[in-house]
Amino acid sequence: MTIYTGKTEEAAIAAGLTALNSRRDQVIIKVVATPRKGWLGIGRRDAMVDVVLKTVAVASSATPEPQSVASSSMASSTTPVKTAVASAEPVVAEPATDEAPTSSEPTVTPQERRKRREAAIESVQDYLATIVEQLGIDATIDVEAGAHRQVRLVFTTDKEGLLIGKHGRTINALQSLAQLFLNHHGAAHVELELDVANYRERRAATLSRLAESTAREVVATGKPIYLDPMPSFERKQIHAVLSKNRYVTTYSAGKEPHRAVVIEPA
Structure with missing residues (x-):
């Protein structure tokens, strides 16, 4: 070789x-x-x-x-x-x-693909554990199966704020790395989510309130508003919240990692 x-x-x-x-x-x-x-x-x-x-x-x-x-x-x-x-x-x-x-x-059989996905999910836990340890965070990782081809990795640690980072930047970066890891290890179709201390649920509620309050401001002023840059899965939440609002429209603008949601009058 x-x-x-x-x-x-x-x-x-x-x-x-x-x-x-x-x-x-x-x-x-x-x-x-x-x-x-x-x-x-x-x-x-x-x-x-x-x-x-x-x-x-x-x-x-x-x-x-x-x-x-x-x-x-x-x-x-x-x-x-x-x-x-x-x-x-x-x-x-x-x-x-x-x-x-x-x-x-x-030729790869469906059974072999499933084994590869399972092995990739186990490997990504070791990968994340190594990174988190290098950050000086003592944490354990539990796997929670979600919907079809969706997997949640939940961290348990007493340094939740450090793991989440300012505006969720640390945990979002870890999630992006973990998703890339799966893509290159036989689990490209698995959608991965990292969570700690129910941060994702709390963040979703915050984004919902942000979307609705910004929409009201756009309607009142008649001017478009650019939100702060967000990862793609958070932008999707903004779009989903306002998808049935007939007074405003939403779209994403800019290039990663500075791509942001724009809310403007319909």
Whole structure:
């Protein structure tokens, strides 16, 4: 196995192609590890890929053939050259087109996908526990299954404020990291939520009050109002609260991480 690394999978593959002086269609690529950005430098990891020439892979699978060459040449001493040529033909790289898809695109059953999701959820708990410990927070994590493909990880700690952070920035950052972790570990369709001390419920009530009071101000002044930047799941709550208000309309503006909800007269 020859491992090549890079900040992204494509960068690692490019390093392998450069080292082998080959094109992408001439090699078999296997992703050994996906990259991780980490958080505050913790848990960072480069992408790692195994890049092997197709001709090398085929030649290695045909290693038994030289024995038949030797035996044939010993059995028929009158035509040693023809025997060697005939037995060497299977080493040609033609079978590579049949073997490559099998190694690069394996079939995954629903049962295997479920096992991967369960393993990813267990792994993300260890990942978060490491980060929280580095922050100096002693906490335990419990898993609460929600609706279909929804999972809540609930922290229990005596440093709730430190874990939540100002305006929820710390726990929101942890949630974003955890979601990315799942996306790269076989659980891309799992929607993850982190919570501590019922913060999510209290935050939802605060956002609801904010949406309604801001809508009243917009109607009174006739002018649009930009709310503070929020993560996407909180912006969705604002949109949902005001979706049936016929006097105002809402939309999101700006680029992440400074994207915000705009409330304006209908």
